[in-house]
Amino acid sequence: VxxxxxxxxxxxxxxxxxxxxxxxxxxxxxxxHVKAFPGNxxxxxxxxxGTLVTNGEESYAVFTYQCDLxxxxxxxxxxxxxxxxxYENHPLTGSPNANEIxxxxxxxxxxxxxxxxxxxxxxxxxxxxx
Numbered sequence: 001v002x003x004x005x006x007x008x009x010x011x012x013x014x015x016x017x018x019x020x021x022x023x024x025x026x027x028x029x030x031x032x033h034v035k036a037f038p039g040n041x042x043x044x045x046x047x048x049x050g051t052l053v054t055n056g057e058e059s060y061a062v063f064t065y066q067c068d069l070x071x072x073x074x075x076x077x078x079x080x081x082x083x084x085x086x087y088e089n090h091p092l093t094g095s096p097n098a099n100e101i102x103x104x105x106x107x108x109x110x111x112x113x114x115x116x117x118x119x120x121x122x123x124x125x126x127x128x129x130x
Contacts, residue, residue, distance in 0.1 A: 009051060013118060023053040023060075025056075027052045028051045029051075033047055046071055050080075051063075059121045061119045062116055063116065064116050065115050082121070
């Protein structure tokens, strides 16, 4: 991962979480045509990206979904799960409207091509996504 990309993600996390964050390490993974969890008998899939970024003390997970291409419906789980008790579900988890994650730009009236959900991850749990 380039320093430029790490800096861009650090600024994004800082702005979305209203804090000062300077990441020192980042992992980006893309899930391609993944079925909803828990198991879904339909062929609905989604492609999305997950980014883990840390400065050694604070860690964040950023999930990026392309707007209007989320096919999951029904009881999809949106969020993260790590090591037993460390997890956070998005408020739309389990909702029949799970595919309606807000796709609005900074002004809340302009549509965006992507939507990002940011979770603050720590050993004591996580904070509600903003």
